[in-house]
Amino acid sequence: MRASTGNPAAPRKGRLDIWELLIRLVLIIASLACLLPFLHVVSKSLSSDSFVIANKVFLWPEGITIEAYKKIFADASILRSLYISVIVTVLFTILGMVLTICAAYPLSRTQFKGRRVITFIFLFTMYFSGGIIPDYMNINNLGLMDTIWSLVLPLSFSAFNLLIMKTSLTSSIPVSLEESARIDGAGHFRILISIVLPLSKPIMATLALFYAVGRWNAYQDALFYIKHETDLRPLQLKLYYLVIQASESFQLEATQVSLSNPEVLKASVVVFATLPILCVYPFVQKYFVQGVMLGAVKE
Amino acid sequence: MKVASASKTNHTALLSKKQGIGYYLQRDWQLYLLVLFPLAFVIVFKYLPMTGLVIAFKDYKIARGFWGSEWVGFQIFQEIFSKPDFARAVRNTLLLNILDLCFSFTMPIVLAILLNEVKSVRFKRVNQTLLYLPHFLSWVIIGAIGYQLLSEGSGVVNNLIELMGGNRIPFLQEDTHWLISYLAIGVWQSMGWGTIIYLAAMSGINPEMYEAATVDGAGRWRKVWNITVPSIRATIVTLLIMNLGKVMEGSFERIFALQNKATTEFTTTIPVLVYRWGIESGNFSRATALGLFQSVIGIILVITADRVAKKLGEDGIL
Numbered sequence: 001m002r003a004s005t006g007n008p009a010a011p012r013k014g015r016l017d018i019w020e021l022l023i024r025l026v027l028i029i030a031s032l033a034c035l036l037p038f039l040h041v042v043s044k045s046l047s048s049d050s051f052v053i054a055n056k057v058f059l060w061p062e063g064i065t066i067e068a069y070k071k072i073f074a075d076a077s078i079l080r081s082l083y084i085s086v087i088v089t090v091l092f093t094i095l096g097m098v099l100t101i102c103a104a105y106p107l108s109r110t111q112f113k114g115r116r117v118i119t120f121i122f123l124f125t126m127y128f129s130g131g132i133i134p135d136y137m138n139i140n141n142l143g144l145m146d147t148i149w150s151l152v153l154p155l156s157f158s159a160f161n162l163l164i165m166k167t168s169l170t171s172s173i174p175v176s177l178e179e180s181a182r183i184d185g186a187g188h189f190r191i192l193i194s195i196v197l198p199l200s201k202p203i204m205a206t207l208a209l210f211y212a213v214g215r216w217n218a219y220q221d222a223l224f225y226i227k228h229e230t231d232l233r234p235l236q237l238k239l240y241y242l243v244i245q246a247s248e249s250f251q252l253e254a255t256q257v258s259l260s261n262p263e264v265l266k267a268s269v270v271v272f273a274t275l276p277i278l279c280v281y282p283f284v285q286k287y288f289v290q291g292v293m294l295g296a297v298k299e
Numbered sequence: 300m301k302v303a304s305a306s307k308t309n310h311t312a313l314l315s316k317k318q319g320i321g322y323y324l325q326r327d328w329q330l331y332l333l334v335l336f337p338l339a340f341v342i343v344f345k346y347l348p349m350t351g352l353v354i355a356f357k358d359y360k361i362a363r364g365f366w367g368s369e370w371v372g373f374q375i376f377q378e379i380f381s382k383p384d385f386a387r388a389v390r391n392t393l394l395l396n397i398l399d400l401c402f403s404f405t406m407p408i409v410l411a412i413l414l415n416e417v418k419s420v421r422f423k424r425v426n427q428t429l430l431y432l433p434h435f436l437s438w439v440i441i442g443a444i445g446y447q448l449l450s451e452g453s454g455v456v457n458n459l460i461e462l463m464g465g466n467r468i469p470f471l472q473e474d475t476h477w478l479i480s481y482l483a484i485g486v487w488q489s490m491g492w493g494t495i496i497y498l499a500a501m502s503g504i505n506p507e508m509y510e511a512a513t514v515d516g517a518g519r520w521r522k523v524w525n526i527t528v529p530s531i532r533a534t535i536v537t538l539l540i541m542n543l544g545k546v547m548e549g550s551f552e553r554i555f556a557l558q559n560k561a562t563t564e565f566t567t568t569i570p571v572l573v574y575r576w577g578i579e580s581g582n583f584s585r586a587t588a589l590g591l592f593q594s595v596i597g598i599i600l601v602i603t604a605d606r607v608a609k610k611l612g613e614d615g616i617l
Contacts, residue, residue: 019416019519020416020417020418023413023416023417024417024422026413027410027413027414027417027422027426028426030410030426030430030490030491031425031426031429031430032429033487034429034430034432034433034487034491035429035432037444037447037448038432038444040447040448040455041444041447044447044455052453055453055455055458055461057455058455058458058459098336099336099337099340100337102333102334102336102337103333103334103337103338105330105333106327106330106331106333106334107334109327109330111327112327112330113320113323113327114320114323118334118338121338121341122337122341125341125345125346127598127601128349128594128598129345129348129349129594130345130348130349130350130351130352130590131348131352131573131587131590131591131593131594132551132570132573132574132577132578132586132590133351133573133577133578133583133586133587133590134348134349134350134351134352134354134587134590135348135351136577136578137348137351137354137583138344138347138348138351142343153340153344154344156340157337157340157341157344157345162337187329188327188329188330188333189329192333213435216437217435217436217437217438218437218552219437219438219439219552220551220552220555223555224574224578236437236439236440237439239439239440239443240439240555240556243439243442243443243446244439244442244443244446244555244556263447263453266443266446266447267447269443270440270443270444270447273437273439273440274436274440277435277436281432281435282428285428285431288431289431289495292492292495292496292499293495293496293499
């Protein structure tokens with residue numbers, strides 16, 4: 001074993017020793033642990049009630065039916081919460097990106113006087129915050145309770161994303177490029193729009209995804225701030241009440257006697273809510289990985 | 300340098316005079332204008348709430364308002380320290396987070412080392428894609444999947460156990476089992492994602508080091524111990540400090556998505572108690588004081604951990 005890998009000139013690939021096999025086995029088990037729960041829930045959501053009640057569904061749907069999905073698409077409250085989630089996520093992401101760029105560009109310019117103080121003001125919020133109740137009272141005082149703005153505005157500035165953007169702008173935009181633009185008479189706005197932003201597309205994509213996925217998945221603030229206007233509940237909060245608390249019944253069940261097992265409905269709601277993330281996941285994964293690495297650079 | 304660049308861009312500037320703030324405002328007004336927008340945002344949504352912390356030292360009455368309420372000094376803190384709920388919340392917060400640190404923190408390190416040992420790029424990529432997946436799911440969805448899999452009556456894991464002749468286990472419906480499931484689900488959610496930062500550090504290792512070690516007769520695990528592990532040591536220390544600072548925190552969303560009425564022993568943590576006292580019961584002063592207590596301990600923990608790391612010759616984060 002040692003002898004064969006000992007020669008640096010000989011490529012090591014293609015050799016499988018017993019350790020390599022064991023390592024691969026452990027990794028395959030870990031990966032399956034991440035995959036199989038979904039397969040099970042998807043199978044359950046597509047199975048007919050009798051098989052689910054008899055506990056006979058494992059990794060393959062039994063007695064395939066899309067009855068549960070039909071119910072979901074007939075439930076106006078679920079579709080409305082999907083709509084709210086989409087609106088909130090889009091507004092939040094746009095606002096978050098505008099705030100990040102407006103803060104990151106000036107702070108990445110060396111000639112910008114006072115940038116140390118302003119940077120400190122921004123980054124201090126990473127380490128200390130008022131906390132749950134002061135934030136809650138602030139939203140209340142601003143009259144944002146039970147509006148979608150309580151989900152769009154407060155979290156849209158992220159010091160962490162600012163740090164990533166600033167690091168990226170400082171390191172990736174050549175100073176000479178900017179200087180030549182300045183000699184040609186371009187102002188800061190011009191430089192930002194025609195030089196800096198086009199060159200920062202990859203990092204902007206990454207941060208936009210950070211904002212979007214973070215907003216899509218969060219439900220804590222909605223739980224706190226959306227109390228009476230049940231129509232404004234985003235999808236995750238709706239899911240929380242439907243599945244975790246099980247305090248809310250599906251709208252359709254009130255009007256017609258349902259034969260469906262709630263377990264099947266729950267499974268299909270979970271799939272319904274996961275699908276948007278699963279659809280974009282393969283395409284966005286690499287951007288996220290890059291973002292994490294950029295975030296680590298500052299350490 | 301500053302003066303030089305100033306003279307380049309603004310010919311009317313006098314080199315001999317020390318520039319006042321007005322000069323910079325005039326020269327870079329566009330930059331100041333840009334930064335004004337996020338600055339206003341941070342002040343309204345981050346700094347303005349901080350003024351609300353004063354109600355931790357006041358007997359806050361909604362009728363008397365924010366400023367009209369009476370100052371009571373540290374009386375509210377004394378009050379909460381004597382509550383049995385407080386002691387339980389502190390215990391649970393520490394227990395859950397320290398156990399999390401033992402498992403959720405170490406698992407990514409192990410996985411990253413294993414992934415680094417695999418030579419096939421494609422095998423690695425497929426595994427990483429699957430392992431990262433749980434990180435992208437919300438806690439509500441993870442909680443829902445958890446109940447689908449682990450519930451005592453209909454969970455598929457229990458169905459399998461029964462099929463193999465075992466007894467059904469109340470994974471999420473009994474306190475101690477709940478604690479273990481809570482930790483396992485946490486590991487499941489974060490183990491893949493956590494590897495990224497270590498893999499990035501490992502990718503910086505010069506392959507010649509491994510080759511030289513092989514020539515010297517080092518086996519696989521010897522190389523892991525002497526080359527791979529030292530390359531990520533600084534990263535481990537940094538992340539450990541950051542996680543130690545969070546020992547008093549913990550995710551509210553995670554607990555809330557996994558809790559149920561049958562398991563209340565370990566689910567009352569500090570953030571949950573803040574929510575119950577403040578938003579559910581309307582006792583804002585008490586809840587704010589508890590939140591402030593948590594933040595202050597958190598900051599002390601980060602600073603202490605950072606000092607210790609620096610004493611041990613590591614970089615630290617502050």
